[in-house]
Amino acid sequence: MTKLKFSFSFLKKLPDHEKKLTFSTLLTLTRIAISPVIVIAMATFNWGVAFILFCIAAMTDIADGYLARWLNERTFLGACLDPIADKLLVLSCFFTLAFVQSPLFSIPLWFVLFVLCKELILVVGAITLYCRKGHIEIHPTWLGKVTTVVQMGFIIWLFACYFFNWIPVKTYYSMLGIVILLVLSSLVQYTIIGIRQLQK
Numbered sequence: 001m002t003k004l005k006f007s008f009s010f011l012k013k014l015p016d017h018e019k020k021l022t023f024s025t026l027l028t029l030t031r032i033a034i035s036p037v038i039v040i041a042m043a044t045f046n047w048g049v050a051f052i053l054f055c056i057a058a059m060t061d062i063a064d065g066y067l068a069r070w071l072n073e074r075t076f077l078g079a080c081l082d083p084i085a086d087k088l089l090v091l092s093c094f095f096t097l098a099f100v101q102s103p104l105f106s107i108p109l110w111f112v113l114f115v116l117c118k119e120l121i122l123v124v125g126a127i128t129l130y131c132r133k134g135h136i137e138i139h140p141t142w143l144g145k146v147t148t149v150v151q152m153g154f155i156i157w158l159f160a161c162y163f164f165n166w167i168p169v170k171t172y173y174s175m176l177g178i179v180i181l182l183v184l185s186s187l188v189q190y191t192i193i194g195i196r197q198l199q200k
Helices: 002-008 023-043 047-070 076-099 109-133 142-164 169-199
Strands: none
Touching: 023 047, 023 076, 047 076, 047 142, 076 109, 076 142, 109 169, 142 169
């Protein structure tokens, strides 16, 4: 318990403006709230609803970052919640797609576990870095942003396939391969960044 309190004691040292709820942070929270609704729509085969809600969630991902910069509302709270919202949205959809019984193609379970392991490795690495250095600098890279965008685009495309009963198998495997390559590349990049911070 002592280590846990020490690890999160820095939250008390943050100025109030870093912990306040801004409009951009509310958009991030909206994305978190929409995620379980999308999962329910997928589980009940309401692909049109899932498609629309996911598009709205994806737009909040674009809008919250833009507004945070434009309105100068960048906060520590927003910086922490934004990647959590993205991972929750993408992983919950991938998990559901892996277990939904569809006459079309579905996401293989090994792919979902691969993406999950990547996120767990990054979380463990970040915690380790913080415990070793006493601080941590987390900045999303362009590769990380592209990976998230492509994953969201892949999910939107799958929803469209389910709704319109499309079965473009070659496109499916091509997109799956691209996502795997990007996820692996971003893992390597963030690992290198973490090692460099550890060596400073």
